[in-house]
Every structure is written in structure tokens, then in C-alpha cells.
């Protein structure tokens with residue numbers, strides 16, 4: 001139905017709303033068919049649009065989600081824990097992968113911090129990430145590891161504790177050498 005020339009923008013959208021609400025079953029079915037067809041033929045375009053919308057409102061979306069998460073009731077918390085547990089039980093491989101990936105991300109953040117992005121052993125420059133780990137340069141590492149074991153990921157602990165100064169990134173070789181040299185000459189290598 002064309003709009004009358006005298007109609008304002010508001011009147012036009014009100015007319016549209018009335019028309020929309022009064023669609024016949026056939027019109028509703030036809031609209032649904034067209035929408036389905038459109039979304040099937042414009043998948044990539046729609047995906048990009050959704051993603052752009054998300055990026056434009058990312059901070060707001062994350063902040064809202066956080067408020068919601070923090071304000072969960074005890075019942076909601078229990079329900080979330082239950083669904084998470086159920087998901088992990090039925091998706092063991094995926095959840096293991098997710099935890100590993102998360103751990104790797106924490107590890108990289110820590111390594112980047114202490115090596116200023118170089119990602120190498122502080123002593124010898126070895127660069128295989130698999131053999132690099134965080135070392136307590138003033139000792140007490142085992143005690144600390146035991147204290148937080150099972151409670152928090154070591155790298156996560158380092159991040160949440162604002163990157164303590166008495167830590168360094170060393171390769172396994174240098175850690176062993178350091179351990180040994182402490183016994184023979186008590187001289188720290190780092």
C-alpha cells in the first residue's frame with residue numbers, strides 16, 4: 001500500500017506496523033519463506049553484518065554479560081555449574097582442548113611479560129615454548145607450586161598477582177643447571 005503524501009515518517013511506520021500485524025496466514029508464510037531464502041543466499045554477508053554489530057557493541061555486550069554473571073543467584077550458579085559439568089562430561093575432548101588452549105594463552109602472556117615479547121630463555125636464549133617455564137629466581141618455587149596446586153593455574157596466578165619481580169622465564173636445561181649450581185657453588189645464574 002503506497003503512503004499518502006501528507007503522511008509523516010511516524011505515521012508511515014505506524015501504518016507499516018498495522019499492516020504487519022494484520023498479515024494473512026498466506027502473507028506470513030510468504031514473508032517467512034522470503035526471509036529464509038534471503039538468509040540462505042546471503043549467509044556470508046549476514047555473518048559479517050552480525051560480526052560488525054558485535055564488534056561495534058563489544059564493550060557493552062561484555063559489560064552486560066559480566067553484570068549478569070556477577071549477579072547470578074545461588075540457583076542460577078548451581079544450574080550453570082550443572083550444565084557446565086554435563087557439557088564437559090559429554091564433550092571431554094573439546095573441554096580438554098579448551099583448557100589446554102586457555103592454559104597456553106596464560107603461559108604466553110606470562111612469557112611475553114618476562115621476556116619482553118622475545119619468548120626465549122632468559123639465560124641461554126632457547127626458544128622452544130614447550131621447554132620454557134616460569135622459575136622462582138629466589139627459590140621457594142616448589143613450595144609455592146604445592147600451595148596453589150589444584151586451586152589456580154600457575155600462570156594465571158602470576159597474572160592475577162601482577163607479575164611478581166622474583167620470577168623469570170628459563171628453559172628446562174637452565175633450570176636443571178641452576179638447581180645443580182646452587183648446590184655446587186651457590187651462585188645464581190640469573
Ligand SMILES: [Zn+2]
Nearest residue numbers: 121124171174
Ligand atoms: Zn636456557
